[in-house]
Amino acid sequence: DSCDSKDGCQHTHVSCDDYNECTNEYCDSTSGCISESADCDDHDECTYDSCDKESGCQNDPLDCYEFECMDSSCDTVTGCVYVEVDCDDYDVCTDDYCFEDNCYNDPLDCDDYDACTVDSCDDGCVNEYVDCDDNNECTYDSCDSTKGCTHQEIDCTKSSKCYDYSCEPTQGCVSYPINCDDSDECTIDSCECSTGCVHEEKECDDHSECTYDSCKADVGCLYESLSCDDYDGCTVWKCDDIEGCVPSEVDCDDYDACTVDTCVIGEGCHHIDVDCDDYDQCTQDECDSVYGCHYIEIVCDDYNECTDDTCGENGCTHTHIDCDDDNECTVDSCDGEIGCVTEYNDCDDYDACTDDECDKEIGCINTEIDCDDYDECTDDSCDSVSGCINMYKWCDDYDECTEDDCDEHVGCTFTPVDCDDGNECSTDMCDSNTGCYYEMVDCNDYNECTVDVCHCSTGCAHEEVICIENDECSPQSCDPETGCKSDKLSCDDYDACTIDGCDSDSGCTHEDRECDDYNACTNDNCDSEKGCVYTLIDCEPEDACHNSYCDSEDGCYSEVVDCDDYDECTIDTCNPNAESPEEACQYEDVVCEDYNQCTVDFCSTVSGCEYVDVVCDKPTACQSVSCDSEEGCVYEDTSAECEYEDKCYEYECDDDIGCLSYPIECDDNNACTDDSCDPEIGCVFPERDCSCESLCYDYDCSPIDGCTKTEVKCDDYNGCTEDSCDPDIGCVYTPVNCDDYNACTEDLCETGCKHTQISCDDYDDCTIDSCSPSEGCLYEDNDCDDDNECTDDSCDPKTGCSNTFISCDDEDECTIDRCCPSTGCHNAPVDCDDYDECTEDKCDRDDGCVYLEVVCDDENKCTNDICWSDTGCQFIELGPCFCDDDNQCTKDECDPSEGCINSVVDCDDYDDCTDDYCDRVVGCVFEPSADCEAN
Secondary structure, eight states: OEEETTTEEEOOOOOOBBBOTTEEEEEETTTEEEEEEBOOOOSOTTEEEEEETTTEEEEEEOOOOOOTTEEEEEETTTEEEEEEOOOOOSOTTEEEEEETTEEEEEEOOOOOSOTTEEEEESSSEEEEEOOOOOSOTTEEEEEETTTEEEEEEOOOOOSOTTEEEEEETTTEEEEEEOOOOOSOTTEEEEEETTTEEEEEEOOOOOSOTTEEEEEETTTEEEEEEOOOOOSOTTEEEEEETTTEEEEEEOOOOOOOTTEEEEEETTTEEEEEEOOOOOOOTTEEEEEETTTEEEEEEOOOOOSOTTEEEEEETTEEEEEEOOOOOSOTTEEEEEETTTEEEEEEOOOOOSOTTEEEEEETTTEEEEEEOOOOOSOTTEEEEEETTTEEEEEEOOOOOSOTTEEEEEETTTEEEEEEOOOOOSOTTEEEEEETTTEEEEEEOOOOOSOTTEEEEEETTTEEEEEEOOOOOOOTTSOEEEETTTEEEEOOOOOOOSOTTEEEEEETTTEEEEEEOOOOOOOBTEEEEEETTTEEEEEEOOOOOSSTTEEEEEEBTTEEEEEEOOOOOSOTTEEEEEOTTSSSHHHHEEEEEOOOOOOOTTEEEEEETTTEEEEEEOOOOOOOTTEEEEEETTTEEEEEEOGGGGOOSOTTEEEEEETTTEEEEEEOOOOOSOTTBOOEEETTTEEEOOBOOOTTSOTTEEEEEETTTEEEEEEOOOOOOOTTEEEEEETTTEEEEEEOOOOOSOTTEEEEESSSEEEEEOOOOOOOTTEEEEEETTTEEEEEEOOOOOSOTTEEEEEETTTEEEEEEOOOOOSOTTEEEEEETTTEEEEEEOOOOOSOTTEEEEEETTTEEEEEEOOOOOSOTTEEEEEETTTEEEEEEOOTTTTOOSOTTEEEEEETTTEEEEEEOOOOOSOTTEEEEEETTTEEEEEEOHHHHHO
8 A cells, every 4th residue: 555645545466476376366355465385186197287486287198117028008096006917819729928028929939849640720730640641553552651651663674575564654564475476477476474575487388289389578478370281272270289280181162152172282272263354344343252243334423412313335324414593692503412402692791890691693792881979079990799889078178167067069168167065254265186175265364353254145344342341440441462451450559468469459568467477376566567476486306205386275284205117126215315316216126936937937017027938948859848737848769650551661860850651571481472562551562473474375374483374276177267365365367468469359269269350330321430450449529610609510310411591699788789690799898988977877688778967966065066977966065155145143054964954143251240132233232231331
């Protein structure tokens, strides 16, 4: 309180500010200034609450200590929470653990160290035995625990030298008789089990006195007939198989009335023909073997209708008749069966570009046709196959700025394209490569005090910007470069103890600054230069186990020091008599011991005592390992597991390798058994079968020498067979080969070989019959081909060849039908292309070419659909002015399905101080409200 000589008593408020943000100060009318510590407790165990004299309460996030393989979080009620990292991937086939803050899911080691099992994991370790069957009948299949599957080759070799032995993967052991054929027909080829092939000389005696017996290597036995001829033509010699040559007198009577029969010594029988010639050229002189000479009148008919047949001094004459009808339009010929034949010459030169006709005196005339269709839009030409071709001209000038068309009178025309889109807001241009294109007009007048718009019908417009001013503290103006702006009024009185402001109605205001921070931990006051100043109160702790703080409401207070080091391997306590809180906390190590020989004991700072399973040293290949809580690692012998069911092997276990197997030896020292091993029984010695080796011998077996044999005798005492023996089938009696290698004779054997001539007549006029000694009867087709593909050539077995003209009409109006003698029928497709992209060109088998109009509709109401004959359908996008209704109060757009849509523009600017409406010409208008200007 004070007194001013002018104003009287002055009661100035006392400033209780201690300039300490950790106190709340206020003034009690009775006791004066009171300072209480600020309460900085935010009741959140996840913050560290403290107070700074200058800045006040601090609620810093609590930093929860990070422990290896622990997830740390904070609970607002209980504080830091530590949960062991869960590395479980819920897969029983992985070993899940955490190390150095990383989860590891290592595949479970299911290896049983046995190469005879397939190790895998499925709901735990699975060790399935390997199937060692290699599907090969030539191996003994077994398994070695170290090496895995073994496939020992079976020995198929046997003692016989008459067979080749081998093994087939699908059958097992097989044997094939060796080929003892020495390609010598004079030996009998066989095989001895002990020595192999034997070649004995063949006996060629046919037991006949009428042959010379010999043998030729490439043919075999030869029985050459003995010649009994004494070269006396008047005796006949015969040969008897037992007596040999026997003579008899020749009988020269040939029982032919047309010969005189005599016998001349040294020459034999003579048969002189009787002379029956009557010297008449019109008789045929013949002799009958029974009746003698007789004379038959000659018939001169040659059965040819093309000749006149007569008989005279020189015998028969056949004069050709004249069939010429003196007409150049006919082809005159003669047919041996019917006589003269006159065929019309159609003069067809098989050229579709000529008119073909015939003149009786001149003959064929082929005049070139005129293909001019008097249409300047076609190129006229002629094709020898299809005839006239009137191909539409391609009038494309490759300029997208012209419409290409063709006029039948003047030819190609190129009219400039109209690119006007009816929009004053675009510049219309055309590019020869791409066609019409439009560039928008730039209406920007670079004046920020105007609104630049463009109307499709009138072009650019520039409307003045209205800057609204309704605040005494912000006068408005417009700058052509920046637009509307407000010039803010400065109300600063340069006194830090006042709050400067501006009232939109009255102007600048200056209010005294209230410096009370309501903090019991500070002293509060105000400095005209610095403004409010708050001084912190200093609070002293009661002992080393307490920290002192200041509460903004209650003032100074103390809390117990937190000695938790967040280490589960220490016991944490506090000494109040320590020199400072930093030295008060004490930590004693935790001792971890579970008295189990199968664990390694240690302490984790995160989780405390840990007991990890002991890893035992790797056992030998013949051991398994486990762990006992009292004894530790225990090793057991597993060598008994090396015994398998295959009796063809002996088994043992090696500490380094594991299971081993050795094949047993099976030999009973008996040459009459085949020694082998069966995996289920062991050694087996089945008796050896000697009889299967050759049917040309009788076999026996000796335990020392093995198979023995005695030769089988093969003789059927038949002169028409060759006797031999085949090892596989036994005795073979092969008929003597009487083949004279002449297919024109029939060969057989009775008392000797006979060869009879065969007949090859097939009574068919369509074949030429002959006989080839190498091939036999040959029936060569009579070639009726007249080298004309326009005739159907055929042959009748009774009448012979015929050539009938064919029809090339395929009854299809879409083809041009003709026949060419060299190539036959041609059905060339009709070209229906009218070269107009606005028609769909088709051909109907009944009606010929059909032209259907193309419908160009893309079902888009925003395009103009037209068709150009040179390019086809065109879908031209309608310009932006197509839907313009010249109303700035609507938004004009086009919808492909509905067409033009003119939706009303929303002019609401959400400003209560403007009246919003729309003008058809300028669009939205925002005028300042009279009500806002009045206020």
